[in-house]
Amino acid sequence: MEKSIRNRSILIVIVVAICVIGIVGLPSTFQKLEENIADRIKLGLDLKGGTYLVLQVNVNDAVNATTDQAVGRLRDDLHTRNIATAEVRKVDMTHMTVRGVPQGQWESIQALMQDQFPEWYVQDVAGDPTARMMTLKTSEVGTIQRDAFTESMATIRRRVDALGITEPEIAQYGQGNYELVVELPEVNDPTRVKDVIRSEAMLELKVVRGGPYPSKDDALASLGGVLPPDTELLPGITDSGAPVWYLVDQIAAITGRDLTGAEPSQDTNGRPDIDFTLTHAGAARFSQITQRNIGKQLAIILDNSVQSAPVIQAQISDNGQITGSFTTQQASDLALKLRSGALPASITYMQEETVGPSLGADSIHHGIEACIIGFVAILIFMLIYYRGAGINADVALILNLVILIAALAYFKGVLTLPGIAGVILTVGIGVDSNVLIFERIREELRMNKAAPAAVAGGFDHAFKTIIDTHVTTVAMAAILFAFGTGPVRGFAVTLTIGLIANLFTSVFVSRVIFDYVLSRRERGEALSV
Numbered sequence: 001m002e003k004s005i006r007n008r009s010i011l012i013v014i015v016v017a018i019c020v021i022g023i024v025g026l027p028s029t030f031q032k033l034e035e036n037i038a039d040r041i042k043l044g045l046d047l048k049g050g051t052y053l054v055l056q057v058n059v060n061d062a063v064n065a066t067t068d069q070a071v072g073r074l075r076d077d078l079h080t081r082n083i084a085t086a087e088v089r090k091v092d093m094t095h096m097t098v099r100g101v102p103q104g105q106w107e108s109i110q111a112l113m114q115d116q117f118p119e120w121y122v123q124d125v126a127g128d129p130t131a132r133m134m135t136l137k138t139s140e141v142g143t144i145q146r147d148a149f150t151e152s153m154a155t156i157r158r159r160v161d162a163l164g165i166t167e168p169e170i171a172q173y174g175q176g177n178y179e180l181v182v183e184l185p186e187v188n189d190p191t192r193v194k195d196v197i198r199s200e201a202m203l204e205l206k207v208v209r210g211g212p213y214p215s216k217d218d219a220l221a222s223l224g225g226v227l228p229p230d231t232e233l234l235p236g237i238t239d240s241g242a243p244v245w246y247l248v249d250q251i252a253a254i255t256g257r258d259l260t261g262a263e264p265s266q267d268t269n270g271r272p273d274i275d276f277t278l279t280h281a282g283a284a285r286f287s288q289i290t291q292r293n294i295g296k297q298l299a300i301i302l303d304n305s306v307q308s309a310p311v312i313q314a315q316i317s318d319n320g321q322i323t324g325s326f327t328t329q330q331a332s333d334l335a336l337k338l339r340s341g342a343l344p345a346s347i348t349y350m351q352e353e354t355v356g357p358s359l360g361a362d363s364i365h366h367g368i369e370a371c372i373i374g375f376v377a378i379l380i381f382m383l384i385y386y387r388g389a390g391i392n393a394d395v396a397l398i399l400n401l402v403i404l405i406a407a408l409a410y411f412k413g414v415l416t417l418p419g420i421a422g423v424i425l426t427v428g429i430g431v432d433s434n435v436l437i438f439e440r441i442r443e444e445l446r447m448n449k450a451a452p453a454a455v456a457g458g459f460d461h462a463f464k465t466i467i468d469t470h471v472t473t474v475a476m477a478a479i480l481f482a483f484g485t486g487p488v489r490g491f492a493v494t495l496t497i498g499l500i501a502n503l504f505t506s507v508f509v510s511r512v513i514f515d516y517v518l519s520r521r522e523r524g525e526a527l528s529v
Contacts, residue, residue: 005519008512015504016399019406040409043185043416050185051193054351055156057178061345062148063141064093070117070134071096072251077116083108087229094136101130148344149178155343156182156197179350195333197347203256203276203322207289208297208309210247212236219245234299236306246306248299253289258282264331267321272331274322283318291315367420374424375401378431386438388528392513393434396505400430403501404494416490426498429473433506436462441529451527455514463507470499 023040067090074096075088083105090096101109109132113122119140125131153170160168160182169183184193209231213219219233227233230250238244258278265275278286290298290312297309300322307322378397383390404426408415441458449457474496481492521527 002519005512005515008508009516012399012509012512016402019402022406022409023402041405041415042408042412048185050183050354052351052353053182053184053194053197053349054173055180055182055197056348056350057149057152057180058346058348059145059148059178060093063136063144065344066144067093067096067136068251070120070136074098074112074117074134077112078109081108081112083112089229091133094141096134097125097131098134099128099131101132103129106132145178151344152347153180156180159197160184160193194349194352203259204252204301205254205286205320206248206250206252206299206301207293208246208248208299212238212244212246212309214242214244216245219247223247234301234304234306236299236309244306246297246299246309248301248306252301253298254278254282254286258286262322262335264328264335265321272326272328274326274331274335275319276322277319278317280318286320287315287317367417371420371424371427375427378427382431382434386434386529388517389438389441389514392510392517393431393438395513396434396510397427397430399509400426400498400501400505403504404498407497407501408494415494418488418491419494422491422494422498425495426502429469429499430502430506432469433462433466433502434510436465437506437510438529441527445527445529451521452518454527455511455518459507459511459514466503466507470503474499 025040071088071090078085078088078098083101085098085101087099088096089099098109110122113120113134117134119137120134121137123133123135125133153172157168157170160170168185169181171181173179173181182197209228210223211219213222216233216235220227227247231247232250233245234248236244236246258281260277260279262274262276265273267273294312294314296312298312299306299309301307302322375397379394382393382397386393401423404423437458440462441454444454444457445451447454477492477496477499481489481496484492518527
C-alpha cells in the first residue's frame, strides 16, 4: 500500500513539475517570470485588441476565369490545327460554343477536346448542325471552387505575414459558404491591411484595340454603340489624373499567374514602378503576342483598371515593368501583392470589428476578477461543507487549473474571453465531480462500511457517472470546435482540456490523497468528509 501511494505521488509530482516548467519556463529564466508567462500564454483578439474580419471568397470568379482561358486556348488550338470556325464564344460561366465548323472536321474537334480539354464535354446544339456546346463538368466546377478558396486563404496569409503582423489567425468560417475569418492582433487601424487583403492584385496585360477615350459614352459612340467581338471597355487614368477608357482584348496576353517575381523599382525618370519576371510558358506566350503587335499599345491592367498603356516597341520575353501613377508605398504594396500571388477570386467583406487595447485590458481585468472571486468562493465552500475532505477537493481544483494553463502554453493555445468562461465552467465541473465522489463516500459510510471500503466504493460508483458526463460534454465541445470559429473554438478548447485534466485530478489525485490520509489514521478513527 505504502509503495503504491509513493509511486502515484511521484507521478503527480512529475506532472506538476512539467506543468510549472510549461507555464514559467526553466529555472534559468525565473528572473523574467512575468515576461515568460506572458510569452507562453497567448491572448486572443478580444483580450489583446485588434481587428476581426469575416470575408467571403467569390469562388465563381475563378470558374469564370477558367472558362475565359478555355475559350482563348481553344481558339489558338483550332487555329494551330487549321480547323476553320466562324466563332468560339463564351456563353456563361460554365458553357462555350463553337459555330460554323464544316461537317467533316467535327471528329478533329472531338479528338482535340478529349485530348486537351478533358474537363469539358461536348453536346449538339438543337437546330444548328454546324455548332456544338461545350459544358464544364460539375465535378470540375466544384474542384475549381474549392481550389480558389484554398488558394485565396493561402494568398491572404502570405500577404498578412509579409506586412509583419504577429500571430494572425486565418481560418475557414462557417460551413459551405466559402467564408474566412481573419483575426489581426494589435491592429487597430486596419485600413491598409484591408486594402492589401482585399485587392485582387489581378495583373493582366491586354492589347489595346482602341482609345484612349475621354468617357465610356464617347467610346461607345465611336464604335457605333456596339463593342467588337471579344473586346471590352476598361477605365484608366492619365498621368494628369484625368479619367479615360480603353478598348482592349477580352482575353489577356498574360496574367498575374504567369509571374515568378515582382519588386518595387524606379523608371528612367525616377518614378516608382514595379519590375516583374515571367514563367517560361508565360514568357513564350508574351514573346509571340508582343512580336505580332509591335507598334500597338499594351494595357497594363490591375483589378480591371488600366494603369498605363505603353506602346510595344519590340518583342518582349521574360521580364517587364508596370508603370503608373504610384507612390513609393503603393509600389511596395503592389509588389507585395503580386509576389504573394494574385487572388483567384474577388473578396467581399461580410463583417468587421475592431477591439481597442483598453477594451481588451478591461476584459482581462474583469475576467480574471470573476475567476478569482468564483474560485475562492468555491474553495471556502468545499472547506466548510466537506471539512478535511474539502482540502482534498481544493488541492485537486488548484492542480486542475495548473494543468489547464500549462496545456495552453505547451500547445500554443490562445486564451480568449470565452476561453476564460471555459476555465470557469471547468472549475464548476471539477467541483461537481468531487461532490459526486464525496456524497457517494458519505452514503457508503452511512451503510456502516469501514472508511477504506467506503472510499473505494465511493470512487468506483461515482466513476461511471463522471465518465458519462465528461464524454458527453467533450462531444459537445467537439461540435463547437468543428462548426465554430475564433472565440467559440477557444471556449471549446479550454473546456476540453479542463475536462481531461479534471479526470486526472478528481479521480486519480483525490484518490491518492484519500489513500494517504487513510494510511496515516488510526483504526476506527472517523473520516472527515
